[in-house]
Amino acid sequence: MSPSPEVTLLDVDEEMLERLLELAKRDASPDEVAPPLGGPGWNLERTTWFFGYHRAAAYGLDGDAGEKSWAILAGGDVAGSVRLKRVDTGNGRKSAETGIWLGRSFRSRGIGSAALRLVLAEARRAGLAEVTARTLAGNAGAQRLLAAAGAILTSGDDGTVRAVVVLEGTR
Numbered sequence: 142m143s144p145s146p147e148v149t150l151l152d153v154d155e156e157m158l159e160r161l162l163e164l165a166k167r168d169a170s171p172d173e174v175a176p177p178l179g180g181p182g183w184n185l186e187r188t189t190w191f192f193g194y195h196r197a198a199a200y201g202l203d204g205d206a207g208e209k210s211w212a213i214l215a216g217g218d219v220a221g222s223v224r225l226k227r228v229d230t231g232n233g234r235k236s237a238e239t240g241i242w243l244g245r246s247f248r249s250r251g252i253g254s255a256a257l258r259l260v261l262a263e264a265r266r267a268g269l270a271e272v273t274a275r276t277l278a279g280n281a282g283a284q285r286l287l288a289a290a291g292a293i294l295t296s297g298d299d300g301t302v303r304a305v306v307v308l309e310g311t312r
Contacts, residue, residue: 146215146216146217146218146250146252147215147216148213148214148215148220148251148252148255148256148259149213149214149259150211150212150213150214150223150256150259150260150263151211151212151214152199152211152212153195153198153199153210153211153212153222154199157212157219158192158195158196160212160219161191161195161212161219161221161222162188162191162192164219164220164221164244165183165191165242165244166183167244168244168245168246168247169221169242169243169244169245171183171187173242174191174222174242175187175190175191175194176190178190194210195210195222198210198224198226202225202226202227202237202267206226207226207227208224208225208226208227209224209225209226209263210222210223210224211223211224211260211263213241213243213247213252213256215247215250215252215255218247219244220243220244220247220252220256221241221242221243221244221247221252221256222241222242223239223240223241223256223257223259223260224239224240224241224260225237225238225239225260225263225264225267225269225272226238226239226240228273230271230273234270234271235268235269235270235271236269236270236271236272236273237264237267237269237271237272237273238272238273238274238275239257239260239261239264239272239273239274240274241253241256241257241260243256248282249282253282253283253286254286254289254290257286257287257290258290260272261290261306261308264308265308269308270307270308271305271306271307271308272305272306272308273303273304273305273306274287274292274303274304274306275301275302275303275304276301276302276304277300277301277302278296278297278300278301278302279300280302284302284304287304287306288304290306291306291307292304292305292306293305293306293307
């Protein structure tokens, strides 16, 4: 087994946005990357959403969208994207939700785990107390990744699993 490549997070500018879309179209299912808009496949509605989403998330957690997205680089290659979005969980804690997608050719190589560690570090720097995520009950890989990061997993009645990572040492 080859060693995991170095993983970094980069801000999404216009050039990176084009690279992410190219990766998504080549190496991921549209449903893994964008909501089901305008029918199957990569269509105008999904592509428009993709650009709008990343542009709005460029302003960070304190911007109007309350969200930040990063490109994931693995060994210098664009591998996918990860995000944080401020949410109100109703428990009085400063919380954000995270989500990640990786191109198929970048999966099962430790890249998702490394990207999650980096985004949790970003959440700590932002003073967040917890980070949540949601995945499908059948997505064992995502559940393993979240559990390894210290998440408490709870099965929902809707076929999803909710994960909560309580961040230690927040400001």
